[in-house]
Amino acid sequence: MLINKRAQGWGTDLIIGFIIFILAILFFYNYSFNYSNETEEIIELLSYKGDYIGDSIMSEGTPIDWSEGNVQKIGILTENKINQTKLEEFYNLVQTDYNSTKVIFNTKYDYYFFLTNPMNIGGGQVDGIGKPGVTKDTINATNLLRITRFTIYENKPVTAYIYVFE
Amino acid sequence: MKKKGIFFSTDALIALIIIILVLIVTVPMTFYSNIKTEVHSDLMIVLSTLTVGEIDTPQIRSMISSGEITNPNNTIIEQIGIFYVTNKTKAKIIADEVISNLDVNENIGIWFENQMITSKNTTPFENASNIQIERQVISGLIQGNSTTGFAARAYLSSDVQTDFFYFGGYVGDGNLSTIVSYNGSIISAELELAINNNFSVFVNGINIGNFSSSASDVIPSKYNLSTNNFQSGDNLIEIKGKNLYISGGFVKIIYMGFSENFDTQYKFPGINGLINLYDGFYNENLNSLDIFLKLNTSYEVFLNIGNKTVYKNYTNGEESINIGNSYLSSILNYQEISNKTIPIRLGISNSSYISNFSLNVHTFSVTDLSGSMADSCNGGSFWCCLSSGNFCSTQSTCNSCGGTWEQKITLAKQANNAFIDGILNSSGNKVGLAGYKTTASNNDFHNLSTNNISLKAEVNSWTASGRTCICCGINKGVQGINFESGAGVLEALVVMSDGEATDQCSQQGTGNAKTDAIQAACDAYLDHNIKVYTVGFGSDADENTLQQIADCGNGTYYYGDTSEIVELYETIAEDILKASFSEQTINITGTFNETIIYPESHINITSSSSSIIPSGVVLTLEKIFDNSTTGTFSIPENSTVLSAKVVSYSGSKWTNNLKLNGINIYNLSQYGSTYTSLGDPYVIDLPLQYIQQNNIIELNTALSPTNISAGSSYNKIIYKIQKNSSSYSSISPYFDGCTWTIEFEDNTNATIKIPADYNGSSVCYYTSSMQAYDSNDAMQEAVYKLLKVLDLNSNNKLDIKLTEGNLQITSNEISGIPFVWSTEAQIRIWT
Numbered sequence: 001m002l003i004n005k006r007a008q009g010w011g012t013d014l015i016i017g018f019i020i021f022i023l024a025i026l027f028f029y030n031y032s033f034n035y036s037n038e039t040e041e042i043i044e045l046l047s048y049k050g051d052y053i054g055d056s057i058m059s060e061g062t063p064i065d066w067s068e069g070n071v072q073k074i075g076i077l078t079e080n081k082i083n084q085t086k087l088e089e090f091y092n093l094v095q096t097d098y099n100s101t102k103v104i105f106n107t108k109y110d111y112y113f114f115l116t117n118p119m120n121i122g123g124g125q126v127d128g129i130g131k132p133g134v135t136k137d138t139i140n141a142t143n144l145l146r147i148t149r150f151t152i153y154e155n156k157p158v159t160a161y162i163y164v165f166e
Numbered sequence: 167m168k169k170k171g172i173f174f175s176t177d178a179l180i181a182l183i184i185i186i187l188v189l190i191v192t193v194p195m196t197f198y199s200n201i202k203t204e205v206h207s208d209l210m211i212v213l214s215t216l217t218v219g220e221i222d223t224p225q226i227r228s229m230i231s232s233g234e235i236t237n238p239n240n241t242i243i244e245q246i247g248i249f250y251v252t253n254k255t256k257a258k259i260i261a262d263e264v265i266s267n268l269d270v271n272e273n274i275g276i277w278f279e280n281q282m283i284t285s286k287n288t289t290p291f292e293n294a295s296n297i298q299i300e301r302q303v304i305s306g307l308i309q310g311n312s313t314t315g316f317a318a319r320a321y322l323s324s325d326v327q328t329d330f331f332y333f334g335g336y337v338g339d340g341n342l343s344t345i346v347s348y349n350g351s352i353i354s355a356e357l358e359l360a361i362n363n364n365f366s367v368f369v370n371g372i373n374i375g376n377f378s379s380s381a382s383d384v385i386p387s388k389y390n391l392s393t394n395n396f397q398s399g400d401n402l403i404e405i406k407g408k409n410l411y412i413s414g415g416f417v418k419i420i421y422m423g424f425s426e427n428f429d430t431q432y433k434f435p436g437i438n439g440l441i442n443l444y445d446g447f448y449n450e451n452l453n454s455l456d457i458f459l460k461l462n463t464s465y466e467v468f469l470n471i472g473n474k475t476v477y478k479n480y481t482n483g484e485e486s487i488n489i490g491n492s493y494l495s496s497i498l499n500y501q502e503i504s505n506k507t508i509p510i511r512l513g514i515s516n517s518s519y520i521s522n523f524s525l526n527v528h529t530f531s532v533t534d535l536s537g538s539m540a541d542s543c544n545g546g547s548f549w550c551c552l553s554s555g556n557f558c559s560t561q562s563t564c565n566s567c568g569g570t571w572e573q574k575i576t577l578a579k580q581a582n583n584a585f586i587d588g589i590l591n592s593s594g595n596k597v598g599l600a601g602y603k604t605t606a607s608n609n610d611f612h613n614l615s616t617n618n619i620s621l622k623a624e625v626n627s628w629t630a631s632g633r634t635c636i637c638c639g640i641n642k643g644v645q646g647i648n649f650e651s652g653a654g655v656l657e658a659l660v661v662m663s664d665g666e667a668t669d670q671c672s673q674q675g676t677g678n679a680k681t682d683a684i685q686a687a688c689d690a691y692l693d694h695n696i697k698v699y700t701v702g703f704g705s706d707a708d709e710n711t712l713q714q715i716a717d718c719g720n721g722t723y724y725y726g727d728t729s730e731i732v733e734l735y736e737t738i739a740e741d742i743l744k745a746s747f748s749e750q751t752i753n754i755t756g757t758f759n760e761t762i763i764y765p766e767s768h769i770n771i772t773s774s775s776s777s778i779i780p781s782g783v784v785l786t787l788e789k790i791f792d793n794s795t796t797g798t799f800s801i802p803e804n805s806t807v808l809s810a811k812v813v814s815y816s817g818s819k820w821t822n823n824l825k826l827n828g829i830n831i832y833n834l835s836q837y838g839s840t841y842t843s844l845g846d847p848y849v850i851d852l853p854l855q856y857i858q859q860n861n862i863i864e865l866n867t868a869l870s871p872t873n874i875s876a877g878s879s880y881n882k883i884i885y886k887i888q889k890n891s892s893s894y895s896s897i898s899p900y901f902d903g904c905t906w907t908i909e910f911e912d913n914t915n916a917t918i919k920i921p922a923d924y925n926g927s928s929v930c931y932y933t934s935s936m937q938a939y940d941s942n943d944a945m946q947e948a949v950y951k952l953l954k955v956l957d958l959n960s961n962n963k964l965d966i967k968l969t970e971g972n973l974q975i976t977s978n979e980i981s982g983i984p985f986v987w988s989t990e991a992q993i994r995i996w997t
Contacts, residue, residue, distance in 0.1 A: 017177065020179060020182065021181070021182050024182045024186065025182075028186055051204075054204070055204075058208070079215065080211050080212070080214075080215040081215060081216075116267075116268075116269045148203065148205055148269075148270065148271065148272075149204060149205065149208050150205055150208035150209045150211075150212050150268060150270075151208060151211075151212065152212055152215060152216050155216065155220040155221060155222060156221065156222075156267065157209075157212045157216065157221075157264050157267050157268060158267070158268075159268050159269040159270065
């Protein structure tokens with residue numbers, strides 16, 4: 001008898017412990033799955049779009065000597081340096097029709113491009129190029145991603161930033 | 167039971183919590199470990215695009231204006247690369263100029279190869295858990311830009327020549343001379359001689375110095391000669407002194423010019439005094455010989471080639487004698503003497519013209535008179551001897567008790583008496599006696615004397631007692647000989663002992679009785695030219711020590727049992743007398759007319775073999791023997807042997823036999839057993855066909871075919887090889903130079919500026935303790951590679967003595983071609 005009781009006791013313990021363990025594992029997977037929530041998806045998307053916009057801007061563009069009228073891809077470099085003409089074209093394009101540039105960049109998110117050094121556009125200095133009405137210090141966004149790149153502007157190595165946000 | 171259930175449930179909960187905690191910790195780590203950025207790629211593009219001329223900073227402007235940056239069109243990464251190999255501090259300055267302007271959140275750095283040039287970081291690279299690298303190989307090919315490199319070639323000047331002008335195995339006696347010929351500009355001149363007396367050297371009639379004799383006639387000394395009075399062409403080198411003889415040696419010159427082939431002519435040395443030449447010459451495929459002698463001798467002079475006398479006459483004043491090939495070929499068998507070193511002997515044939523031609527002998531018999539030398543009983547029964555009443559101290563009781571009566575002191579006396587008779591049998595010889603016990607006292611001493619009655623009386627007075635001080639006996643004998651030292655005398659000790667040395671001598675002071683005895687013999691020979699013969703008497707004699715005494719005293723060791731000691735002493739006396747007649751040195755007392763052979767005298771040797779005309783650089787190497795009988799030498803890889811000779815310092819003996827790799831190359835006895843009529847080559851040529859990569863030479867000397875002894879440990883092998891002795895650098899960023907410290911095989915060092923006008927601060931080393939140079943300097947690299955070539959046995963010591971004059975450097979500046987130190991530049995980011 002004593003031997004039988006012991007067998008029953010051990011079996012119950014094992015079942016209870018196993019159930020607790022399985023419940024916990026299920027809980028953990030549920031937690032992990034929910035961790036990739038909507039916010040993260042947005043960040044991933046912003047990152048993807050930011051990389052795309054950054055790569056585009058840090059290129060020579062299409063066509064190589066593009067202008068406001070024929071641009072297919074906005075890029076501001078020539079021979080790895082910022083081309084002042086293309087920079088001003090980009091600036092003018094944004095000023096003229098910001099949303100069209102978002103179409104060219106194939107993004108629904110807003111963006112803002114600026115350098116560590118002020119950009120000289122049309123004889124004056126501008127803070128950056130992107131969503132009208134904002135500066136790099138006044139962006140008010142729910143989600144924002146910053147892309148950092150290096151390039152050459154006016155024969156100086158500079159850091160370029162692209163903010164992508166919504 | 168319930169308690170147990172709760173208990174196990176708790177265990178499960180704890181295990182689960184641990185798993186969850188681990189997952190919570192690891193998942194975020196995994197998530198954040200994958201950094202994604204393009205800044206390192208961007209930075210590489212920036213550095214590869216922007217030129218130093220474009221980047222307008224005060225620091226870089228200053229570098230350009232000061233010339234530190236020679237090409238403003240270099241990209242920044244190229245310029246960092248150039249500075250990386252030339253000046254890493256400047257490389258960092260340039261890199262900092264760029265990276266400091268960048269606003270970056272990541273840890274970022276610039277690397278060349280595995281060396282960090284600069285970085286901008288918040289956590290050290292060593293702690294990085296994730297690294298991304300952008301790479302780029304830096305060379306002059308970057309984006310079509312070109313840079314300038316240098317290549318250098320270092321080589322030994324092919325017109326630096328080394329030539330030897332050899333004296334014979336024995337050249338005497340008097341003032342000696344030779345003609346040294348060269349075409350070019352002399353760099354150095356050196357004499358290596360085994361010579362008997364102090365001497366002066368004259369070059370072209372001008373005294374250039376006075377020098378001391380060599381240590382002995384088998385130990386040469388080197389003498390540097392001033393080259394001021396040498397001139398291109400023939401130079402008369404005269405060696406003047408009192409009764410000089412050279413028992414081997416040469417004049418060695420190094421010069422810039424072209425070498426003539428002197429092997430087709432044997433040049434006689436000039437001798438003004440008593441013509442007494444023992445030498446030899448080598449020929450290959452002998453076709454013809456003709457001899458020109460310029461002599462002035464009122465005595466008959468003979469010239470032997472091999473064992474054939476080809477000339478025997480006197481002259482009426484100065485005469486030139488031509489001996490043609492037709493006559494010589496009728497006497498000599500050219501086929502027999504071809505491809506060999508042939509002994510030649512030039513001397514005065516009739517000694518009756520000159521007084522006292524042979525040597526007298528002054529010898530001391532140094533005899534052990536210790537207690538063990540007493541007449542005694544050997545092997546008798548102890549109890550029998552005890553009961554005999556006199557402990558077997560007489561022959562009769564010894565014999566009756568079964569022992570053998572040994573008469574050591576009695577036999578030693580008989581042996582000494584026989585020795586006295588043997589030596590004094592020739593007039594002019596003298597014998598002295600020195601018995602030794604615990605010391606060597608005057609009670610057992612007799613001065614050098616010709617009075618055999620007095621000498622034998624002294625011998626018969628000897629008694630045996632005390633210990634064995636062998637060095638005391640030797641020193642006493644030396645003292646006795648020196649008391650009556652005379653020129654033209656063969657001086658020798660005959661040291662006998664029946665046991666081990668037990669007592670020391672303060673005069674030697676080695677701290678050991680045996681080594682004192684050996685040292686005493688060394689001192690006798692080296693300091694006083696007294697030969698030391700030794701005799702081991704009986705079975706208890708210390709043969710090892712006695713052998714060493716004889717070796718150092720340039721004598722011979724003999725062993726004799728009690729039954730043969732008397733005969734042995736007679737033999738020793740005969741050997742000493744024979745030696746006095748057999749050695750090459752002739753000593754003159756009294757007056758005689760001078761005889762002269764002029765150094766223009768020569769033998770023309772015509773052979774059918776074509777001589778090798780060396781192309782490239784010819785190196786002359788010298789390798790001293792490993793010991794007194796054996797020498798070894800190796801032929802360096804990628805080289806061709808042009809000639810190889812063994813030079814033998816045989817002293818007043820004859821070089822008797824030479825073997826190369828076991829093959830008999832020279833054997834004097836094939837020409838006869840009377841060596842005084844045969845030549846004695848100082849130089850023995852080694853036939854090239856027997857020379858291998860690694861070679862062993864065995865050599866001995868002799869007074870006769872049966873009286874053979876070791877040679878000199880100062881013998882050497884002199885061989886010429888042809889080797890490609892040039893080297894090239896790789897294309898390098900600069901071409902500057904260095905002050906080199908170079909170690910040579912003889913453990914001397916030289917400091918040489920290469921090029922000679924180099925005045926920079928770089929120092930380079932090619933020594934056994936340090937190898938250092940800058941591989942980015944084309945000249946340094948080329949020189950280093952050349953030194954490696956000239957280090958024939960790769961022990962970081964040069965086998966060839968170099969001077970600045972030897973070493974030639976050429977350089978080529980190569981433009982438009984990238985220098986080939988191509989290295990990898992890296993931009994690294996890490997978290």
